[in-house]
Amino acid sequence: MLSVIIPSYNEEGNVEKTASVVGKLLRENGIDYELVFVNDGSSDRTWELISGLAVSDSRITAVNFSRNFGKESAIFAGLEVAAGEACVLLDCDLQFPPEVIVEMYRIWEQGGVDIVEGRKNSRGKENPLYKMFSLFFYKLIGRSSGLDMQAASDFKLLDRSAVDALNKMPERLTFFRAMSSWIGFNTERVYFDVADREIGESKWSLKSLVRFAVNNITSFTSAPLHIVTVFGVITFIISLILGIDTLYNKFWGNSEAGFPTVIILQLLTSSIIMFSLGIIGYYISKIYEEIKRRPRYIIREIVKKDDLNQGESNGK
Numbered sequence: 001m002l003s004v005i006i007p008s009y010n011e012e013g014n015v016e017k018t019a020s021v022v023g024k025l026l027r028e029n030g031i032d033y034e035l036v037f038v039n040d041g042s043s044d045r046t047w048e049l050i051s052g053l054a055v056s057d058s059r060i061t062a063v064n065f066s067r068n069f070g071k072e073s074a075i076f077a078g079l080e081v082a083a084g085e086a087c088v089l090l091d092c093d094l095q096f097p098p099e100v101i102v103e104m105y106r107i108w109e110q111g112g113v114d115i116v117e118g119r120k121n122s123r124g125k126e127n128p129l130y131k132m133f134s135l136f137f138y139k140l141i142g143r144s145s146g147l148d149m150q151a152a153s154d155f156k157l158l159d160r161s162a163v164d165a166l167n168k169m170p171e172r173l174t175f176f177r178a179m180s181s182w183i184g185f186n187t188e189r190v191y192f193d194v195a196d197r198e199i200g201e202s203k204w205s206l207k208s209l210v211r212f213a214v215n216n217i218t219s220f221t222s223a224p225l226h227i228v229t230v231f232g233v234i235t236f237i238i239s240l241i242l243g244i245d246t247l248y249n250k251f252w253g254n255s256e257a258g259f260p261t262v263i264i265l266q267l268l269t270s271s272i273i274m275f276s277l278g279i280i281g282y283y284i285s286k287i288y289e290e291i292k293r294r295p296r297y298i299i300r301e302i303v304k305k306d307d308l309n310q311g312e313s314n315g316k
């Protein structure tokens, strides 16, 4: 069976369409499936709709979070709840073309491939600033972690063995896209074009994107710490030159001329110390967050038809 995991946050306009489109497609292709909708603390009617779907269709499972935990948490909740031999992640807005699921499934079905990775041909409609920013972000992560992240997406099909490996990873601050590459396994790629979102708006604000990038950079690489070291070396060289210059002025020149040097040195070092402390502080806050061992998410309820029937028969 194939589990399709669909994180949904304020997607009242999309859930029903997504459920019927994906369900129809998989039935037509003779693929046994289940749909796992994870309601990520929506403030609209999303939960009402998906729990309704779960009651009427035994192939649909609806998971409800107690609040908005973010897409990452929704993905990992879906992976934990999913029962299929393979799981595929899908956005509720159908920006990932569902037909590609069938293509991925066929590759997986033949055996030998554990992960089928969807890679973006084009990134769809995006603002140029966002494009530049994401290019830089994935370059930095890619360079420092050795994972090729440039055209990566959350659209991936994972074999049960890969899902179990991910479920075992203990960290709280997850980054599905990178973690699912990090675990290794035989990976094959399929390419797709990102469609435009038809209903509703993108759930990402500039602020949430910056937070997402900074979070993932600090939880996936320690590159910023190395930048601090490089800065340290550079400052050291500069202070050496300025130090010699100051001494030269003191003995053979006008000692008053040394004042600017002192000021420059002070400014330089103090600013770099500040900067370094900032970065170190950030990592400490990560350690703090991880050490709390909080759950990644809290599920308020799960609606599944099988469970409902069982509950009824048990009650009788």
Ligand code: UDP
Pocket (backbone or CB within 6 Å): 006, 007, 008, 009, 010, 011, 040, 068, 069, 070, 071, 074, 090, 091, 092, 093, 095, 197, 201, 202, 203, 204
């Ligand atoms: N999403 C979520 N929790 C959030 C934000 C988004 O579960 O806090 C889901 C959303 O419902 C959608 C998917 O993640 O199914 C992708 O979100 P969106 O389309 O807003 O992102 P974009 O396509 O703009 O990157």
Ligand code: MG
Pocket (backbone or CB within 6 Å): 091, 093, 095, 197, 202
């Ligand atoms: Mg989208």
